[in-house]
Amino acid sequence: MKLGLQLGYWGAQPPGNAGELVAAADEHGFDAVFAAESWGSDAFTPLAWWGSSTSRVRLGTSVAQLSARTPTSCAMHALTLDHLSGGRAILGLGVSGPQVVEGWYGQPFARPLARTREYVDIIRQVLAREAPVVADGPHYPLPYTAEGATGLGKPLRPITHPLRADLPIWLGAEGPKNVALAAEIADGWLAVYFSLRMADQYNSWLDEGFATPGARRSRADFEVAAGAQVIVTDDPAAAYAGIKPILALYLGGMGAPELNFHATLFRRMGYDAVVDEVGERFRAGRRDEAAAAIPDELVDDIAIIGTAEDVRTRIGQWEKAGVTMLVVGCGSTAEIEALASLVAG
Template identity: 75%
Template sequence: MRIGLQLGYWGARPPANAGELVEAAERAGFDGVFAAESWGSDAFTPLAWWGARTDRVRLGTSVAQLSARSPASCAMHALTLDHLSGGRCVLGLGVSGPQVVEGWYGQPFAKPLARTREYVSIVRQVLAREAPVRNDGPHYPLPYAGPGSLGLSKPLRPITHPLRADLPIWLGAEGPRNVAQTAEIADGWIAVYYSPRVAGMYEDWLAEGFARPGARRSRAEFEVAAACQVVVTDDAPGARALLKPYLALYVGGMGAPEMNFHAELFRRMGYGEAVDDVSKLFRAGDKEAAAAAVPDEMVDEVAIIGDRDHVRRRAAEWADAGVDTLLVGCRDVAHVRSVADALGLAEGVGLAEHL
C-alpha cells in the first residue's frame, strides 16, 4: 500500500507548515502529495510551489473541480505541472456539488456524469496531441459555434507537447453510477469516505464499469486511493473527538438538504439515523451538538486511530479490502513520522512484510 500526504484546501489562510510537511513526507517514504480545492485556494498552485522542494513524490489534485476550469484549461494546468515535476502529476477531478457549482462558479450542475465523460475525453485529447481538439457534446463544444460566437473559431492542439499522453486521471466519486463510470473511463478512483466493511459494495460498482465495452483499465491496472485520517495515539477517544466536527460539517453542511453526496454515502453504510441527527443539529446552527452526535463507530469506519500495532493491523485490512493508496492528512512533522513508522515506510519495506 502507498501513502499520500493530503494537504487538502486552505482555510482562512495558508497553513504555515505545509512546506515542512511536504519535505518530511518525501523523506519519510510517502508516495505522493495531494492538494484539493473548494471555494478558496486552488489545487494546482500549492503543488507547484511546495512540490518544487521534492524530487520523487507524485503531485496530485484530489480533487480539482470540473467547473473551476474548462477542460482545455485543466489539461494545460496538468501538462504544465507534469513537465515541471518531470512526469509526477496525477490529475484528480471531481464534480463538486450544486451549491458550489451554481453558487460559486455560476454554472449548471445538471448531468454531472455526462459532463465528466466529455471533460475527461477533451483532457485526454489535449494530452495525446494527435490532432486538433474537437468535441461534439453539448456541455463543452469545441470549437464553439453557439450563441455569441463570431463564427471565427477553429480547432487547436496544444503548442506545448505534453510530457505524457497517459498522465493518470483519477476521479472523485461517491455514488454507484459515478463510481462505475470512473472505473470505465479513468485510471483511478478517489474515495472520499471509504469503509473496508462495505468494500464488496464498492467492488460491485467498480466491476460494472470495468465490464463496459471500451473500458480503459482492468481492476488490476486501476488505482483506488482512499482518504483516511491515520492517527497513531494512545488516546483514541481524544483523537475521535477532534475528527467529529469535520464529519459533522461534511454530513450536515457540505451540500443542500436535498442533495448531499457525503450524507448519502454514510446512509449506505447504515448510519441513516445518525446522519439525520447530525444534519438537523448542524443546520440549526448547533455545530457542537452536531459533532457530539457523530457516533464513535462512524469515525472508525473511515479513519484509522489507535496505537502503532492497531494502526498497522487496520491499514492491512484497508489494503486487503482493495485500497492501493491512503491519502492521509497530517498536522505536523511528528504526525508524518508517526504514520511512516507505523506503516513501515521509514524502514523502506512494504506494509505486508510486517504482517
C-alpha cells in the same frame, strides 16, 4: 500500501507548515501529496510551489473541480505541472455539488456523469496531441458554435507538447454510477470516505466499470486512493472527538439538505438517523451538538485509529479490500515519519 499526504484546501490563511510536511513526505517515502480546492485556494498553485523543492513524490489534485475550468484549461494546468515536476502530476477531478457549481462558478450542475465523461475525453485529446481538439458536446462543444459565437472558432492542438499522453487521471466519486465511471474511464479512484462496511459494494461498482467494453484499466493496474485519518494512540476517544467536528461539517454543511453526496454515502452505510440529526443541528447553528451526535462507531468506520498493532491490522484489512493508497492528513513531520515507519514495518 502506498501513502499520500492530503494538504487539503486553505482556510482563511495558507497553512503555516505545509512546506515542511511536503519535504518530510518526500523524504520518508510517501508516494504522493495532494492539494484540494473548494471556493478559496486553488489546487494547482500550491502543488507547483511546494513541489518545486521535492524530487520524488507525486503531485496530485484531490480534487480539481470540473466547473472551475474548461477541460482544455484544466489540461493546460495539468500538462504544465507535469513538465515542471518531471512527470509527477496526478490529475484528480471531481464534480463538486450544486451549491458550489451553481452558486460559486455560475455553471449548471445537471448531468454530472455525462459532463465528466466529456471533460475527461477532451483532456485526453489534449494530452495525446494527435490532432486538433474537437468535441460535439453538448456540455463542452469545441469549437463553440452556439448562440453568440462569431463562427471563427478553430480547432487547435496544444502549443506545448505534453510530457506524457498517459498522465494519470483519477476521479473523486462517492455514488455507484460515479465509482463505476471512474473504473471505466480513469486511472484511479479517489475515495473520500472508505469503509470496510461498504467494501463489497465499492468493489461491485468498480467491477461494473471494469467490465464495460473499452474500459481503460483493469483492477490490476487501477489505483484506489482512500482518504483516511490514521492515528496511532492509546486514547482513541480523544481522536474520535477531534474528527467529529469535521464530519459534522461534511454531513451537515457541505451540500444542500436535499442533495449532499457525503450525507448520502453515510446513509448507505446505515446511518440515516445520525445523518438526519447531525444535519438538523448543524443547519440550526448548533455545531458542537451536531458533532456530539456522531457516534464513535461511525468515525471508526472511516478512520484507522488505535495502537500501532491495531493500525497495522486495519491497514492490512483495507489493503485486502482493494485500497492501494491511504491519503492521510498529518499535522507534523513527526507524524509523517512515524506513519511511514509503521507502514514500512
